[in-house]
Amino acid sequence: MVCLGNICRSPMAEGILRHKAEKEDLDIEVDSAGMGPWHVGENPDYRANFTARKYGVDISTLIARQFHESDFDRFDKIYVMDRNNFADVVSQARTDEDIKKVDLILNLTKPGSNKPVTDPYYGGDEGFDKVFALLDKACDVLVNSLK
Ligand code: 4NP
Secondary structure (H helix, E strand, O other), rough: OEOOOOOOOOOHHHHHHHHHHHOOOOOOOOOOOOOOOOOOOOOOOHHHHHHHHHHOOOOOOOOOEEEOOOOHHOOEEEEEEEHHHHHHHHHHOOOOHHOEEEEEEEHHHOOOOOOOOOOOOOOHHHHHHHHHHHHHHHHHHHHHHOO
């Protein structure tokens, strides 16, 4: 799960997916990363943390890190939140196989729509509820496809 800062959208996506995978007893590795360096080493934004906790998902101990080229080797799929993330991740791809791993996460719910999960960082708390709901649906689709 990849976003810009790795403190709002992608840690929520990581927590949601891990929570659902554990419930379904799926043996998958889940992680998240950001494209920017600003928040490396920090825990998620308090609003992301609060919102996730409200829905029973604990992301309080996650620690932000930056995306690295080696993530193409570690993961089968790389879900990004918006088109900027997509372009940034693809710019680090080494092969066509790497590029094929990358997709916008909302294409899980609406295939081919290329809709973004809009950055809630500069808005109010309600933006985080909206992000949670979008990511929750997308992760349901993903988990169902892996069962
Ligand atoms: P995220 O939100 O990409 O969902 O983690 C952001 C958080 C911080 C910044 C940008 C986006 N920032 O520029 O500090």
